[in-house]
Amino acid sequence: MKRNFDTLVLGAGAAGLLCAIEAGKRGGRIAVLEHADRVGKKILISGGGRCNFTNIYCQPENFISANEHFAKSALARYTPADFIALVEKHRIPYHEKTLGQLFCDRSAEDITELLESECRAARAQIFLQSRIREVQRTTEFLVRTEAGEFRAPALVVATGGLSIPKMGATPFGYQLARQFGLKIVETRPALVPFVLADKDRGRYCDLAGLSTEVLARTNHHSFREKMLITHRGLSGPAILQISSYWEKGQSIQIDLAPQREITAVIRASKVRSIGTAQKAFHGILPKRLAERWLENHAPATWTNDAL
Template identity: 60%
Template structure:
């Protein structure tokens, strides 16, 4: 048995639900299909369960894409203030954490409940446990599931990326794009921890759990935030940010003491100069074990002025050669995806397949850490929903 709608949306995540709300408000009969047993699973785990739902300082420069200008239109027409108005309408308490990041005071469940309430008010039908078997297009789109079929003149792909497969991530969106001859920019894990080579793991990973504010750099990109040492490598906001721009086999550099000299006091005339003195000085800035390790790994043979300056320079340009990343299992998002050259920047509709739309993470638009990927989901979903 086949059910007819004005549009069918594949994916009940952030982008899919926002698209459904906007289209439903315009009187469209909307069906949202999801293969999971509940909607919004990634919303619920985001921000440590408090959902970093947007960023007040959202700009196109916060996004990575083969076309860095593509996101500009959608982001300008649905802003963080627009989403914030919805949050405030539902009386959800929130706070700004750092760098414009907005979180719920309570739980991410409140954001999901808000979206579902808006869907219900707009008459949106949500169908869970729907395993897509085939998508076809003749006069209209036909989506066949194991249980039934759905007909609609418009089909919106909001299936997300490949990140966190244990949460249900699949390649369905990319498969549908390929089926219709739509180009895809190569996908890769983003906002993901780095692995270190075995020798570097032996030098560093017994310090797992220690963190410091650093500047982490690769190529022309750099981020000043916390770095966290893990059991297998490096993580923390600075590293996650950097990972989206990192290219395989490329070295990264860490400035352990941003914008300040760390060992200048050792250059004083009457100051003791040796490894213990250097460690004591660095302990004023770093956790003791981290301070000691930095000195142990770069102890000069003689404590001359030149050697101390070399150690100082090393602290500001400490090289690491990542042995890859933790992969999609630990990646917060997927970089790459449906080529933006194939889509209208205003509506997210395919330029070659009328009625076919791609929104959210499945598109080659990847935000930096801090609520930007949610804002892209809201903005791209609204862009599609408002034109359907």
């Protein structure tokens, strides 16, 4: 069966659905093709299942791009306030967690339902389980899928990145871009946790689930947010953010007591001992992390130079 549209959108994630909504509002006949059995699978796991759907302080400089002007244009045309208005239109309760990050009070499903509802209102059609077999272009685009053929003069590729293959991520979008001669920026991991070496994993990873505020730095960038110890290493907002700026061979500095003088109590004490250090550390770090850090890193002599 052949179907004709004005625009074909490949991918029913956040970007694809929002694109379909805005294109549909302009009167076009829109089709969204998705290989999975439901829309927005990555949306559903974002923000711990509550979807951190925007940040009220979002600025172009927060984005890493080969073309810095793209982020300026995109954010000027569709702002965080625009999406917040859409969330409020659908009466979805939300809250600011920290640093301008907005999360749903209930579930990320509120956001996928919002996007599906807006697609229906814009008369954008969503075709699930439509795995793409071939894309051709002559006078218009022809997309052959397991569900039939689709034609349109405009094609939007919103198939997402390579992260989380078990959620259906594939390199299809990159392959398609190469097919049509588009420039591809070499991909590398970003917004990812760090895996500790065996030695440090043995020291700390039994503390999995413990978190604390840190200042993570590398390559002239820094983030002050929570760090989470996992079964394999380090994660949490500070680590995920700094990972995007880290390059192989570079070091990462993690300040466990940002803007706090952790040695003041020790220096003021007449007796410098592990007990004095524990007292100082317990006021700043979670107790178990403080004790473990001292076990592994306490100086042999409690001198000012050692501290």
